[in-house]
Amino acid sequence: MAPVSVHSADGDFGRLRAEFQLPDSFGPDVLAEAEASVGETPAFSAEREDATGLPLVTVDPPGAKDLDQALMIARRRDGFRVHYAIADVAGFVRPGGAVDREARRRGQTLYLPDGNVPLHPPVLAEDAASLLPGEVRPAVLWTIDLDSGAEHVKSRVRRAWVRSTGQYDYEGVRAALETGTAHPSVAALPVLGVLRRQLAVSRGAVEPQLPEQAIAGDPGNGWMLGMRARNDVEAWNAEISLLTGMTAASVMIEAGVGVLRTLPEPDEESVNWLRRSAHALGITWPEGAGVSELLAGLDPGLPESMALYTCTTRLLRGAGYTAFEGEPPPSTGHAGIGAPYSHVTAPIRRLVDRFAAEICLAVSAGTPVPGWVRDALSELPVVMSASDTLAARVERACIDQVGAWMLTGLVGGTFEAVVLRAEEARAEILVENPPVMGRCSGVNLPEGERIVVRLSAVDVEKRKVSFERA
Structure with a gap:
């Protein structure tokens, strides 16, 4: 059966936005403060190193405007050197100000098919703070040296001025690597990425490689569900971010102050x-x-x-955020990564990264952690956990909504499906075309096998679809 698109006037996400009470704009005080900050010299300018000579590049999904990271990987005789520039949102956000207060309410950017609900006003997220190509931007610059096996040797972090020399997407980098035309700053990404992936396995990182359900389309032409597997470039690029987060966690643990992303080891x-x-x-x-x-x-x-x-x-339950000051908590690890880890690489899109970066900068400079950061340590785990829950619910609701739209009018039709997890009289299944997750009734459904199912019900309002074994 060919995939079915949606052309209905009802195929929008307004009702879903209202259901989750998602904000559709920023208040005038927030917008005014953001605009004013863009017109001023970014904070901490006097202490910034001039690193505009580094040929950094960004690698993100196609069309991204909120560019948090820019990288450069250099081969060395004894290993690698990674320069990783992170957007310095703190250069524009005044602690305790209107933008800061609103960001603490939101926690993170939410992504919906018809438009994002951003953490920061677009004048910052998509312009002044974003590491757009050709623009001089304030950044938190990590330099991490690795040995020939890609193990961490040493690192430093400081504030800097940077300028990205190019904006690329995953598929574009993959194609350029295959033809030998990749930008020199990412030419070593395949070698380093593979080595870091091997280290992740040796650390015991638990990483299920499930493909993602993804929504494509637009309001005028309708929405479509598809399955998206990470290509190698995306996985290798993620390893650079994970490397930086693990390095930041080590800095915090050694200093006795920080906020970590934690996940207990499976029992x-x-x-x-x-x-x-x-x-x-x-x-x-x-x-x-x-x-x-x-x-x-x-x-x-x-x-x-x-x-x-x-x-x-089932093994990856209990993820959260752990803040500490003084003796680090007994459990500081993240089972999905196989090491202690902190979010520091996406401050445009995630609140906690701005605070974690400030801790690392202060520790590295030998200066006290700012009071506004210490004061927020107890609040951050609560805010971030709540926003993570909301983000997951919104993403799931969008996918379920598009799935229900696509299957409307097809009740009674049959589909091939994979049984993912079976219970006594029902199972979780993945219909292969269109790629919809759902529940299927039936006894003794065989896990890990393909079966034929019949669509028994669709409830667009509740975003529910039901199947039975054909």
Whole structure:
């Protein structure tokens, strides 16, 4: 069956925005303060290093305007040097001011198909603070030296002026790498990215490789669901961000002050349950291999692999934010990464990154952590956890809404589906065309296998679709 697009006038997300009470604008005080800050010299200008000579580039999804990171990777005789510039939002946001207060209410940028709900006003997020190509911008600049095996050797962080020399997207970089025409600043990304991915497996990072459901289209032509697997460039680029976040976490833990993104290690019972699931799916678990090694060896295109990836999400529960001042907490790690980790690389889109960066800058400079940062430490975990929950709910609701729109009028039709996780009388399934997640009724549904299902009901208002085994 060919994918079905939506051309209905009702195919917009206004009702969903109202349901979640999402703001549709910024208050006049916030906009006025943001505009005024753009007209002033950014804060901390006197202490910034001139790093505009570094040929940094950005690598983001196509059409992105809120550019948080710019990078340059250089090969060295004994390894690699990574320059990673992060947008310095603190240069424009006055602590305790109207923009700061609104950002603390929002927590992070929310992404919807018909437009974002940004953390900061567009004059900052998409212009003055964004690392747009050819523009001199204030940044937090990390320089991280790695050995020939891509292990961390040393690092430093400081404020700087930077200028991106090019804006690229993942697919464009991939094509350029294949033809040998990639920008010199990303030419070493494949080698470094593969080495960092190998280190992630050796650390025990638990990373299910489930493809993402993604929404494409526009209000005039309708919306479409598709499946999007990360290409290699996106995965390698993410490793640079993770490297920086792990480096920042080490700085904070050593200094005894910080805010970490944490996820507890899976308990033995959960791992044993996953072993039984793998056995039931016909997946061989190599002797002595950990969860990370098992997942790294699976073929993401196989239905049994998709089912086990779904099962693995049970091991990744309890994510949160841990703030501390003094003795670090007993558990500082992130099981999905296999190391302590902090968010510092997306301050345009995520609140906590601005505060975490200030801690690292102060520690590295040997100066006290600013009082406005210390005062916010107890608040940040609460704000960020709430905004993470809202972001996940909004994303899921958008996907479910488009799925319901696409299947309207097709009740009674049959579809091929993969059984992801089965219970006694129903299962979670992924319909392959169109790619819709749903629940299917039926007993003894075989996990990790393809079956034929019949669409039994669609409720557009509740964003629910139901299937039964055909």
